[in-house]
Amino acid sequence: xxxxxxxxxxxxxxxxxxxxxxxxxxxxxxxxxxxxxxxxxxxxxxxxxxxxxxxxxxxxxxxxxxxxxxxxxxxxxxxxxxxxxxxxxxxxxxxxxxxxxxxxxxxxxxxxxxxxxxxxxxxxxxxxxxxxxxxxxxxxxxxxxxxxxxxxxxxxxxxxxxxxxxxxxxxxxxxxxxxxxxxxxxxxxxxxxxxxxxxxxxxxxxxxxxxxxxxxxxxxxxxxxxxxxxxxxxxxxxxxxxxxxxxxxxxxxxxxxxxxxxxxxxxxxxxxxxxxxxxxxxxxxxxxxxxxxxxxxxxxxxxxxxxxxxxxxxxxxxxxxxxxxxxxxxxxxxxxxxxxxxxxxxxxxxxxxxxxxxxxxxxxxxxxxxxxxxxxxxxxxxxxxxxxxxxxxxxxxxx
Amino acid sequence: xxxxxxxxxxxxxxxxxxxxxxxxxxxxxxxxxxxxxxxxxxxxxxxxxxxxxxxxxxxxxxxxxxxxxxxxxxxxxxxxxxxxxxxxxxxxxxxxxxxxxxxxxxxxxxxxxxxxxxxxxxxxxxxxxxxxxxxxxxxxxxxxxxxxxxxxxxxxxxxxxxxxxxxxxxxxxxxxxxxxxxxxxxxxxxxxxxxxxxxxxxxxxxxxxxxxxxxxxxxxxxxxxxxxxxxxxxxxxxxxxxxxxxxxxxxxxxxxxxxxxxxxxxxxxxxxxxxxxxxxxxxxxxxxxxxxxxxxxxxxxxxxxxxxxxxxxxxxxxxxxxxxxxxxxxxxxxxxxxxxxxxxxxxxxxxxxxxxxxxxxxxxxxxxxxxxxxxxxxxxxxxxxxxxxxxxxxxxxxx
Numbered sequence: 026x027x028x029x030x031x032x033x034x035x036x037x038x039x040x041x042x043x044x045x046x047x048x049x050x051x052x053x054x055x056x057x058x059x060x061x062x063x064x065x066x067x068x069x070x071x072x073x074x075x076x077x078x079x080x081x082x083x084x085x086x087x088x089x090x091x092x093x094x095x096x097x098x099x100x101x102x103x104x105x106x107x108x109x110x111x112x113x114x115x116x117x118x119x120x121x122x123x124x125x126x127x128x129x130x131x132x133x134x135x136x137x138x139x140x141x142x143x144x145x146x147x148x149x150x151x152x153x154x155x156x157x158x159x160x161x162x163x164x165x166x167x168x169x170x171x172x173x174x175x176x177x178x179x180x181x182x183x184x185x186x187x188x189x190x191x192x193x194x195x196x197x198x199x200x201x202x203x204x205x206x207x208x209x210x211x212x213x214x215x216x217x218x219x220x221x222x223x224x225x226x227x228x229x230x231x232x233x234x235x236x237x238x239x240x241x242x243x244x245x246x247x248x249x250x251x252x253x254x255x256x257x258x259x260x261x262x263x264x265x266x267x268x269x270x271x272x273x274x275x276x277x278x279x280x281x282x283x284x285x286x287x288x289x290x291x292x293x294x295x296x297x298x299x300x301x302x303x304x305x306x307x308x309x310x311x312x313x314x315x316x317x318x319x320x321x322x323x324x325x326x327x328x329x330x331x332x333x334x335x336x337x338x339x340x341x342x343x344x345x346x347x348x349x350x351x352x353x354x355x356x357x358x359x360x361x362x363x364x365x366x367x368x369x370x371x372x373x374x375x376x377x378x379x380x381x382x383x384x385x386x387x388x389x390x391x392x393x394x395x396x397x398x399x400x401x402x403x404x405x406x407x408x409x410x411x412x413x414x415x416x417x418x419x420x421x422x423x424x
Numbered sequence: 425x426x427x428x429x430x431x432x433x434x435x436x437x438x439x440x441x442x443x444x445x446x447x448x449x450x451x452x453x454x455x456x457x458x459x460x461x462x463x464x465x466x467x468x469x470x471x472x473x474x475x476x477x478x479x480x481x482x483x484x485x486x487x488x489x490x491x492x493x494x495x496x497x498x499x500x501x502x503x504x505x506x507x508x509x510x511x512x513x514x515x516x517x518x519x520x521x522x523x524x525x526x527x528x529x530x531x532x533x534x535x536x537x538x539x540x541x542x543x544x545x546x547x548x549x550x551x552x553x554x555x556x557x558x559x560x561x562x563x564x565x566x567x568x569x570x571x572x573x574x575x576x577x578x579x580x581x582x583x584x585x586x587x588x589x590x591x592x593x594x595x596x597x598x599x600x601x602x603x604x605x606x607x608x609x610x611x612x613x614x615x616x617x618x619x620x621x622x623x624x625x626x627x628x629x630x631x632x633x634x635x636x637x638x639x640x641x642x643x644x645x646x647x648x649x650x651x652x653x654x655x656x657x658x659x660x661x662x663x664x665x666x667x668x669x670x671x672x673x674x675x676x677x678x679x680x681x682x683x684x685x686x687x688x689x690x691x692x693x694x695x696x697x698x699x700x701x702x703x704x705x706x707x708x709x710x711x712x713x714x715x716x717x718x719x720x721x722x723x724x725x726x727x728x729x730x731x732x733x734x735x736x737x738x739x740x741x742x743x744x745x746x747x748x749x750x751x752x753x754x755x756x757x758x759x760x761x762x763x764x765x766x767x768x769x770x771x772x773x774x775x776x777x778x779x780x781x782x783x784x785x786x787x788x789x790x791x792x793x794x795x796x797x798x799x800x801x802x803x804x805x806x807x808x809x810x811x812x813x814x815x816x817x818x819x820x821x822x823x
Contacts, residue, residue: 082481089510089556092814096682104677109506111488117505128526157488278503283495415491
């Protein structure tokens, strides 16, 4: 398969951007990636645009936004499609961009993901996300993603002895990393004392979906991220000025049952494991080769569960690494160096692209002071769709 | 690039299916394709599912339906994504399925497109389709697709001397073909007299968007279509029992300005021409090699405009071929043998897949009596997104 380089990365701040048009913020991230790639004046080398987004129809009353973005950027006649896979839309879009280049169809692809979801109220946002559940077997009964997150967290805690303090340690780590990431939605560090003993502890510990509380889940964020990819064997590589190439070396994705109740063991995240196996196989790497990872912690429990499912830790053992600080920025295996979904935020369609943006930034050695992983070689991202029903894993390596 | 065969095709009837769930009708079309392919009991050879759909979010309050379809069919852990490109979502999904196989990532892909859009009233349906226009420069001013269709029709008539009778001749041909297609939404033939002189002429000729009337545009339809593709060099070809292989030999897509007012000549459909040029180049074919074609006649004028833009006729000359009956089923170049969008119907996400379904059916020699093209070798489909802002062309050939 063709070797594929990431030649440019772009990002907006994540947060409340509800005054902005969805396509405009995607255009901003795209221009940021073109500038990083050094092709602002040569943007016509982009042959295919893939947009990742989940809610343009429901939240923004727009469709066909891939064409809209192309036209906003003056990229016509570049080919353009939107790819949707719930909260894993970004990972899926990168996978499909990878396929487009690997097929020999095109040499240069831009993948831009974005979501503007804070224009709706809290209840509507939860309802919107719940549209990815089974319409008759789950959604109609009022099930929501936080409900599944709470159930999963409780089951995991009971089975493996994970404590609320362990979960809080993940939040503390994520907020610490996020506080140093200029793109993060939540830039305020937090401490264990702040979570459990502050005068606001009642507010902080108000249950959202038992045992999930404020520090157990991600905020609702707007934002966009973009990457530009080029076939390493293409003559078009000469147009890119970015001198620290990062390569996509592994891509995998897999589905699991749409309904959670159909899973023999709801704690097992089969699609996570299979997508990671596929990516590791393509890359010729093992979990032990990975220097750092972005894991889809929409609920902090997912950082734990995913890290075990893909083989970073044995089952039930991640908590020990957390307690020893191994997943912090200077630990053995830093996780969610960007702040993760927990602190950086989770604009659904942007998240998978933002994760790979972070892999590239770290592998280039360009992360901000205090959150740069030391000499990383391989980074991995898991983008989790539904409640684990459609998962994408991507591995990037330094050139 | 790898040679890719279409090994199975499936279809629901097009019409009013608003009592059915969107994913259920997509599952029906998928099962129909699996049955045609002979893999109902070996469906686990499907490695990637691509769903094409435009309105699940707005019309059906569902997202993540690619995972939903996979699970409804028991295809886990097959990879799955939804591809959206307005009314050209189906063509885009086939293009991306083609890339997935050509890249060597997978050997077997199922592409299923569907739309359930009659659950909303006429006004809401028009509003829904208008979401693909520019949100600030077009949509906010109340512009709709029929408005653009009417404007385009009037401009074309004035420039090239096309008459209302010429347009009616296309409707008559499409209804004639549709009346013989069991999947067609509108199975009632019509005549010139019926259109212009019937006692109902006032109703029939009530303007929708001058000069567009009832017979100038497609109905609002529900429906789904599916195709299964396999790399011709794959050992998995042995599982398919369908003995009349049809190959995808050309694929092209291109974008034009999102806003119509930005086009120097609004009659020119640049994305149509470029996507066709790309597909012809890949196929090593010329317009004169094509035996028959499905052209996206959401408004009948588009059959005329597209047929000229891709080189079947010189500009302004299609009307002469129409008057001579050359585009009828036994003519020199049959167009919209399925009945086209005009009579078969236009469930947006299904249309591009349905067009290729028709190419395969004709190339196999399996079309119903009275609408089978004589010994066709190459068929072409143009799937038109937005008002020509994102167009996909696909060419299929007999093995």
